[in-house]
Amino acid sequence: MLVKKCTSYVEERLHRLQLALKDLEQDLSNETKSSAGDKYETSREMINIEINKLQNQIQGFKKLKEILTLVEHRKSSTSIQLGSVVKTNQANYFIAIPVGEITTEKEKFYGIGLNSPIGQLLLGKKVGEEFNFQQKQYIIKEVL
Structure with a gap:
């Protein structure tokens, strides 16, 4: 369920980015050289910069x-790793990708990356272990 929600999040954003990229590429091909050469070159360069930004974002989502x-x-593992679902006394986490809040029928989770500050604190820990984050004490209740 959590993987499906994360996959939908990624695919939806990839789709939007690819549509925006297609639009920009269309704009670039429609750009015609005018008598004001500098204006033409500046416009094309701005479009190319935006295309590069979108391509980088697409790579990130891939x-x-x-x-x-x-x-x-x-x-499956009893210690926290990539893909673990972690329930603590403060919040529930899905260690996968940074998607923010994920709501299921019964619970709320935070999709976080392994390299996030809290992901680094959770890595390798097991049920019953404790850690502090942002002046709060966390107790790991469950690792799935």
């Missing part, structure tokens, strides 16, 4: 998709 593939094929 990497997130790869991480989700790893999460789907991970082996």
Whole structure:
């Protein structure tokens, strides 16, 4: 369920980015050289900069998709790792990709990356262990 929600999040954003990229590429091909050469070059360069930004964002979301593939094929473990669902006395976490709040029928989770500050604190811990984050004490209640 959590992987599906994260996958939908990534795919929806990838789709929007690809549509925006297509629009910009269309704008670039429609750009015609005018008598004001500098204006033409500046306009084309601005479009190219935006295309590069979108391409970088698309690559980032494709990497997130790869991480989700790893999460789907991970082996179960009692210690926290990529793909773990962690329930604490403060909040519930899904260690996968940074998607923010994920709501299921019964509970709320925070999708976080392994490299996030709290992800780093959770890594390798087991049920019953404690840690402090932002002046709060966390107790790990469950690791799935």
